[in-house]
Amino acid sequence: MKEITNLYGKTLPQIQEICGELKLPAFTAKQICSWLYEKNAGSFEEMTNISKANRSLLAETYSIDKEKPEKVSISQDGTKKYLFDLGQNRFIEAAMIPDGERKTLCLSSQAGCKMGCTFCMTAKQGFQSQLTPSEILSQFTEIEEAGQITNIVYMGMGEPMDNIDSVLTSLEILTADYGFAMSPKRITVSTIGVIPAMKRFLEESKCHLAISIHSPFPEERQRLMPVEKKYPIEEIVEILKQHDFGGQRRVSFEYIMFAGVNDDDRHSAALSRLLKGLDTRVNLIGFHPIPDSALNGSSRPVMEAFQAHLQKKGITTTIRRSRGQDIDAACGLLSTKERLNN
Template sequence: MNSLIPLIGMTLGQLQQVAAECGMPRFAAKQMCRWLYEKRATDISQMTDLSKPAREKLAKRYTIGLEAPLSQAVSTDGTIKYLFRGCGGRAVEAVYIPDGERATLCVSSQAGCRMGCTFCMTGRYGYQGDLTTHQIMNQVLAIPQSLSLTNIVFMGMGEPLDNLDAVMQAIEILTAPWGLAWSPKRITVSSIGKMPQLQTLLSQTKVHIAISLHSPLTSQRAEIMPVERAFPIKKVLETLRQYDFSHQRRLSVEYIMWKDVNDSPRFAQSLARLLDG
């Protein structure tokens, strides 16, 4: 017997296909969207504006798909690390970060990572696989604080642009009027600068962008971030300058400082020159 297919993570277009398959009218897809992303149903039987025969037929092949965290760890500052089922035998983390009136969730997009950054624990695990849109959205919808979230950052396990299709679909669900209807300004995607996927993200969404830089020196960045050899940070920044970051869209740079590695005035001056263009 085949396992049930989760509905969470599906777009309006995909749910229209589900409706057609189950003999429901096309508008039933919007009704399912409302139950999944607005009313947060946990069982198909709760979708009471669908006919009972339609619900029964839907439940034979599909499920809502909410999966509770496997475990959680609470920090003294209120930060909560949730562990979710991943893929390839490896679990993934989502981190809830309260800060005054803000409540941010840091979500994962892959189990492990193949970018090979030497300072990153996720990279040391090796790449186990891409998360599905269902698994990404489940991190958002399955935590107790889901309804109070104000921001989402794709800065958890994995390189988001290495799993672009699933991340783009998650962004669509987060921002579409039939989905969570969030402003894209509530979402930030962090990347090492993987091209041309970065250009796709920039052109097709209005989310904030954060670029992991960590060293302004080509040789050193290539040592700690092998991606520098394929996508030099100078070329990445040249590309970013071609896009409009006015109208509240934000571009930020991530820079970890290590003592006696990249924290001297020389690095500060090189970083300033690099960012100034």
């Protein structure tokens, strides 16, 4: 019995190689990509400009499989959280955040996460698996707002740079003319700073980059984010200072504020020193309490004072508005732990 391979999530060069192996006409690859990504075909039978014989040949070895959400939760603020069952006890969540004409999709790159950040619910469930390009793209194409999404952030479950091959493949398909033709300026990929993969991302993609920092002091950051021991924030910042972003591409820093931990003048001064000379912005994020954590979020006045200090130092600083907290869709709350082993 032949092994069936999913064609969805393949790039044009990959599909060209497949067409060559099957001795299909060279132009067939672009036809297939058009059906998969532009027309969102769900079967080979829909590909009517490809001969019936060649469609049958493709179907002998390949399939078109997309993940469908099994549940949607809707927040009072309009945010939607989609739950996907990927099989084999793997679940992921994606969040759609509306803001006027703007619809931002926060998608996941892994089922669970292995990075162990102390403030994150995804980390508490551990790591289940890497997502394939098709599993990443399904979060974009199979939700109710498919075709309406204006912006994408890889800030859901998992560490994107720990699944760099699938992430880069999905980004290529999202931005390529043969794929969904989104502007890279509308896509941001977040990382806690996995340096080798981050370097690949900087060279192989034109999408924006966001760095989760949360403290400018290495020892303190390591207590919050164990990755600091292997990939120090000072080294990460230095790499970014040496990289030419070309004016069209943005690097930003995500800073969750914890009361009495990282929110005083000492921290804002150290952060401004660390980022000096880098054209960047800082997004301040309120902490959403999670079970079994002694951390608490900073008050709004404290966040505003922190923001003012950074802005005085010439660093563009925003306070991100929390969305979807009532359905556990806000920053740091995505988790499918309760679905595991049920």
